[in-house]
Amino acid sequence: MLGRGLKRKLSDYEESMAGLSSAFDSSRGLPYPLKRQLVLNMCLTKLQTYKMLVEPNLHRSVLIANTVRQIQEEMRQESNQQPVSICPGIAPASHSYTGLESPGISLQLPSGVGQQESHCCDLRSVEDPIENSLLIVSDDDMSSAISSILKDLDFVEDISPPTCLVPTGDDQPKFPENTGLKLEDDRQDLKGAECVFGSFEISNSTSYLKDLAIDDIFEDIDTSMYDSDFCCPPLMPPRSPSLATEEPLKTFPSCNSSSANNIQICRTDLSELDHIMEILVGS
Amino acid sequence: MAVVARAAGDGGGSSSEVQWCFLQVKGAIDEDVAEADIISTVEFNYTGDLLATGDKGGRVVIFQREQETKSRPLSRGEYNVYSTFQSHEPEFDYLKSLEIEEKINKIRWLPQQNAAHFLLSTNDKTIKLWKISERDKRAEGYNLKDEDGRLREPFRVTELRVPTLKPMDLMVEASPRRTFANAHTYHINSISVNSDYATYLSADDLRINLWHLEVTNRSFNIVDIKPANMEELTEVITAAEFHPHHCNVFVYSSSKGTIRLCDMRSAALCDQHSKFFEEPEDPSSRSFFSEIISSISDVKFSHSGRYMMTRDYLSVKVWDINMENRPVETYQVHEYLRSKLCSLYENDCIFDKFECCWNGSDSTIMTGSYNNFFRTFERNMPRDTTLEASRESSKPRAILKPRKVCTTGKRKKDEITVDSLDFNKKILHTAWHPMENIIAVAATNNLYLFQEKVN
Numbered sequence: 001m002l003g004r005g006l007k008r009k010l011s012d013y014e015e016s017m018a019g020l021s022s023a024f025d026s027s028r029g030l031p032y033p034l035k036r037q038l039v040l041n042m043c044l045t046k047l048q049t050y051k052m053l054v055e056p057n058l059h060r061s062v063l064i065a066n067t068v069r070q071i072q073e074e075m076r077q078e079s080n081q082q083p084v085s086i087c088p089g090i091a092p093a094s095h096s097y098t099g100l101e102s103p104g105i106s107l108q109l110p111s112g113v114g115q116q117e118s119h120c121c122d123l124r125s126v127e128d129p130i131e132n133s134l135l136i137v138s139d140d141d142m143s144s145a146i147s148s149i150l151k152d153l154d155f156v157e158d159i160s161p162p163t164c165l166v167p168t169g170d171d172q173p174k175f176p177e178n179t180g181l182k183l184e185d186d187r188q189d190l191k192g193a194e195c196v197f198g199s200f201e202i203s204n205s206t207s208y209l210k211d212l213a214i215d216d217i218f219e220d221i222d223t224s225m226y227d228s229d230f231c232c233p234p235l236m237p238p239r240s241p242s243l244a245t246e247e248p249l250k251t252f253p254s255c256n257s258s259s260a261n262n263i264q265i266c267r268t269d270l271s272e273l274d275h276i277m278e279i280l281v282g283s
Numbered sequence: 284m285a286v287v288a289r290a291a292g293d294g295g296g297s298s299s300e301v302q303w304c305f306l307q308v309k310g311a312i313d314e315d316v317a318e319a320d321i322i323s324t325v326e327f328n329y330t331g332d333l334l335a336t337g338d339k340g341g342r343v344v345i346f347q348r349e350q351e352t353k354s355r356p357l358s359r360g361e362y363n364v365y366s367t368f369q370s371h372e373p374e375f376d377y378l379k380s381l382e383i384e385e386k387i388n389k390i391r392w393l394p395q396q397n398a399a400h401f402l403l404s405t406n407d408k409t410i411k412l413w414k415i416s417e418r419d420k421r422a423e424g425y426n427l428k429d430e431d432g433r434l435r436e437p438f439r440v441t442e443l444r445v446p447t448l449k450p451m452d453l454m455v456e457a458s459p460r461r462t463f464a465n466a467h468t469y470h471i472n473s474i475s476v477n478s479d480y481a482t483y484l485s486a487d488d489l490r491i492n493l494w495h496l497e498v499t500n501r502s503f504n505i506v507d508i509k510p511a512n513m514e515e516l517t518e519v520i521t522a523a524e525f526h527p528h529h530c531n532v533f534v535y536s537s538s539k540g541t542i543r544l545c546d547m548r549s550a551a552l553c554d555q556h557s558k559f560f561e562e563p564e565d566p567s568s569r570s571f572f573s574e575i576i577s578s579i580s581d582v583k584f585s586h587s588g589r590y591m592m593t594r595d596y597l598s599v600k601v602w603d604i605n606m607e608n609r610p611v612e613t614y615q616v617h618e619y620l621r622s623k624l625c626s627l628y629e630n631d632c633i634f635d636k637f638e639c640c641w642n643g644s645d646s647t648i649m650t651g652s653y654n655n656f657f658r659t660f661e662r663n664m665p666r667d668t669t670l671e672a673s674r675e676s677s678k679p680r681a682i683l684k685p686r687k688v689c690t691t692g693k694r695k696k697d698e699i700t701v702d703s704l705d706f707n708k709k710i711l712h713t714a715w716h717p718m719e720n721i722i723a724v725a726a727t728n729n730l731y732l733f734q735e736k737v738n
Contacts, residue, residue, distance in 0.1 A: 024625040039571045042629060055381050058469060058488045059519050060634050063538055063575045066517055071571065 036071055043068045300666060301647075301659075301720055302736040303683045305676060307361060309346070310729035312674070322725035324712055328392040328400065331716040334362055334723055335402060336730055337387025341371040343404055343457075345415065360721065362732055366415055368457040371406040383408050389474050391483070393496075401460070403483060407470040410485055412461035412496065418454045422446040466492050466502045473523045479530040486523035489516075491535060493547075505553045506535060506545065521636075522582045529588070532557075536593055540577030544604065560602055562609045572624040572633065580636035585645040586717075592648055594639040597621060599650050599660065614660045614667065617652045619690045619701045632706050643718045651710025654699065655726045656686060672710065672724045672731040682736055 024035055043064045050056035050064075311320065319340030326335050334346045347365035374383040384407055393401040399416040424446040428434050469487035476483045484505070485492050491506035506523075510516050519538045526532035531547045543556035564573065576596035584591045590611070593600050597618060600610035616637075620627060627633040632653075639650040651657045652669075660667045669686045676683055689698035712725040720735035 025623050
């Protein structure tokens, strides 16, 4: 238990999390919303951890994401039943794309309520201080997180037999929409559930391009603000578009790829890169 | 369920309970377990004479059953190392900057058609066909080369002789005959040899491919559940198996606890299932973790082909393939864990993938649990037993004592409480001899063999 006057540190947070999960199991006394919040926190923490891995486990991530969706749905139904609505803008049906306009989930421990545009947080701030100190997540944040988790996958073409190729034509239209909105968001911490599925396609070309190729291509650009651990920088940060797109071609042949499929992937990624450049240049 | 311990000499018309004796244990005794030595798959061949294990280090070890001989009557049924080889090496995919683990996910034997043995072994990405053959003779007396292999000077050859075969110490060679690569984007979780003995399937998280054993540069995709928009992904494939007799039928299980049976005659792409097996959820046991614990970790057809068995986190279910709306039998493996799900979720144990297996006559099923416990369920009785694979009970022919987990407050003697279970000691992989009552249980880096007590 915390002593009087002691500040709550991150390590204490972790210890109390571990304590809370066994408390969840053993005691019947924990109120349901608190239990739910606890499970939600654990899910988001796990997704966050998986995102850091080079190769997150698809099976586990899908299960955890489904659990988050389930909790989110439950919370949304409860908030819909609330007589006082402080969140006029939230329509349950239209969450998947409007959600992109709100910031991603922040895993910082808010001393109060630390998020802009978190419509429902006003509702929660009147509740228990313990709940406040846990992760407070609004419906929109979560739906935007879940939606944008997998959006990154549209960038990636996977190695598959011709019958199953996702037509790249479908990917392109979604891309600029995402680009535009992400440019607004890139200052936000797109943490938590964000981008986990983005590195799924074990092909992982997205992160390859982010981490390696783009650094090589845009060497003269200061990338320090995108080097944060939690930030999953979008594929098209506002960098100088002056560099010719022939540059990527020089980097890819150096990859040691043994199958023609890999080269196909390079070419598709290059065409997407071209597309990004066009958007940035505004042509 | 309560453990029923009966004396071996119990009469009565119905079969008495099988009593298990320790037979052998393979593997290092050290407390420090090397990661590479952790056993990741166990499989008997069709006759039960050979037992293959794969480990995280990419190695395959094959044990062979000793023939009963008059000179060594006590070594009846012992398994000794027959062959060891490195099946898969760690690979690095340079384009994706990913390391591909060499861990052997599954081994499946092919039926024996000549003197050599064949098996398929797979890691996350690549399946290999291995030929294991014996050599116990060598030729001597070549004309053109000496005994040590050097070429003889032609003018020294003064007479022709016929080389003769001389016996030599048995040498077992394993050679890779086929490599089936580059067909899976996601991690392969299952392979299954078809009853036509010519084709097999391989399944990853989102796709199932059909291969011909002779053709390595082409495979047919027969199931693809990848959504066009990955944002909509809510379900993955967790296991797949061919029907033991109908070469056009296979099943695959999902992370949502459903099983789909597909008929390859109906369409080239079997995205439309022929049968859909799902048990309606019990609303009273719903929790935040309901979906996670419903994820099926293994699916196995019975030898008869009439039933199939699925393993989810807390239970084993037997399904009649003619009845889709619910299983015919459900066995709770470790129901006492239901109240611990949050802690098990936190330490990731809830994602452990337990396998299950049938005995030769389909009368009994077996699956593993924690604390090196494994459970057998006799279907006809019904009767179940909890046993432990431990060094303590590893004396030759020692009878295994049934174990019991205490679920109430009062712990009886010899019972173990749920909180004192060791969740690091998990038995995920077990195998049952196809005809006899011999079982192989993998406990981390050790392989235990148990045999039915014979009077």
